[in-house]
Amino acid sequence: MTSRRDLFIDLSVELTGYSRVQLLGTGMSERYLQALDEVLPDGMVDEFLATSAALPTMTIDAILRSETWGPVTRNIMILWYCGRWTALPDSWRAVHGTRPADSNHVISADSYQAGLQWVAAGAHPAGARQQGFGAWTVAPEEAAS
């Protein structure tokens, strides 16, 4: 049986445009899954993963359009790119309830550094993974592609 983490990673690959290896390489997959468990009401994460397991029959477009799963899915993208959770919309909370962890916050010092946005920018997380003296004088890596 596919593990929860595998389901989560499979979905995240579709959402982020980064490969399984790249996502696992951030070291954050377990922590993000835990963050979802902390924010969503009991059982909802598994329900969500089951829904997404129906990919590609169930398209990402359809998931994003869903009133229940759309906001959660968008938050997962922001989680991977920025390492932060964004409070779910009030309309969503009115239906599904609110957990204390559902607030705007950076998951951890590590998640901040693991954000894919820095990779996408051809850069590095501000304040971490220094590139070395003078590295800023050369063309960015991504600029070449």
Place this chain on the structure above:
Amino acid sequence: MSEHRSDERANGIDDAQHDVVVVGAGIAGSLVAKRLTQAGFSVLVLEAGPATAAAFDDYSNHVQAFYAATSKGPESAWPPAAGVPQPDTADIRTGDGYFVQAGPLPYGSTYTRLQGGSTLHWLGVSLRMLPEDFQLQSSYGVGRDWPLDYWALEPFYGEAEHEIGVAADVVDQTHLGLEFAPGYDYPMHRIPPSYSDRLLAAAVDGMTVNLGEDQLALKVRNYPAARNSMPRGDYRPVGAVDQRRAGQGDGHGLARDLGQRCAGNTACTPICPIQAKYNAGKTLAQADGRTLQVVAQAVASKIQLDPVTGEVRGIEYQRYDDPASARHTVHVARGRVYVLAAHAIENAKLMLASGLGSASGMLGRNLMDHPSIYGWGLASHPVGPYRGPLSTSGIDDLRGGPFRARHAALRVDVGNDGWRAPTGAPDSTVTDAVANRGLFGTALREHLRSTLSRHVRFSLNVEQLPSRSNRVSIDPRYVDLLGNPRPVINYDIDEYTLAGMAAAKRVYQEVFRRAGIKDCTDPEQGVWFPSVAYQGDTLHYHGMGHFAGTHVMGNDPAQSVVDTDQRCWEHRNLFLVGSGSFPTMGTSNPTLTLAALALRTARHLAKELST
């Protein structure tokens, strides 16, 4: 070290007499302490905040705090102690922070009240003031003249550049009348310009803009930075501070192998993780420990006078053990002379709270800043932002010239940090792509790659003239947890400065056009900043942390608070050091100049104390 000795203080050993009592372990106070201990005098430094930046392990906790902070503003790495509040950028919007914003406009700048002071989170731009900046009134009929000219300060500029460790090449800096002592060069070679600086220079150098009747040619120039680079001659870059308590560490105040070179962490503000950027702790660590005593968590609250002589006879301070609590004990520090180095606002506040310095009516007045405009855009090709020092170059050609008779001068700071400051990017770019554009998967990744890599940001820093009505005052209704007054700030931006801000906006638009940068500036979509209406336009401005003018220096006791030695006219054993002494500020970031003034005062004091 400070922890160790402060235990003694808490036990009530209070009446030791020092040669000098310094209030504040920021750059101004640390330079005075270093110089005077090295000259053999005993110096007591009272520091309001905790000394958590002084040991490298503790400093690293501040780095972690920054990583985990939800808002990554300038103060995010530096939360203050409960009894020692500080202004916070986020409070400018709500208006309910440490500053009592009495208007008409919000004052947009902040500072840090921890040992090390505001250099913990400064950017490190270290420009000298222009010779003409010292004679604004006689040259252009505006502002005030300094009682000193550029050449009186020139040797101290050189000294300050070596104390701070400034990286630059004199050949880049000799323009607009700026001259250096013969044979002089900065202690370190310039920080290499960024890839985007070079692209911008290729597009912009030589273009002209009109300011009034003046036509000015532009050039992208590297600016002097308090950031370690390749040393010149036998200069040794000063790395990270690592002062441990007695019995820990190797007994040296500085780490031997960290921070001797900028490594491109792109986080100079709020925190340089390796301390390649200067902070005042480096200077304090170089003071002579045999005659230095630092008491952290000690808030100066009142200056005591001798009623007969009018001289200062002690400084009351509140010592607390627990930074989370307002519990404290009150002590008095005594010396032969007293030096207030607590920051422009806090110096004036302490004087006002002690009922001193009122004779000229100038105390607290003439508060200035550099109200600044952001412009942000998308370059046509990737320029490699989000890498390297937050900025490495600027356009300085609009800092001086005859147009200053009509409107304020300005300086263009060219960012390497993309849209971080004005919009909260890259996070805001991700959110926009996901939430507004509905992107996901490879389209999302590609969109971010192609936009983030083209982000360009200018900050245009505009000169502000002194005005009596821009001021800090106190009001018994507003006090902090320790019962000390909170600064009440009255602030407005006058026509002269507004016209400079409007010109700044025009200039960045012209430069963007010339460089093929698509202007995406939209203050409504960016981070919130205060705004002011001007000639049918709305100008959004941000503060630069460049406070000045609250205890203005002059030759006439009726028009100034301190003399050219920064000695208080009214109380002759009291000195007020820092940018509060500036009659005007021009367009240069104030710290190098306030450091030069502090060194000049220290030289004077060393002479005076030995006679």
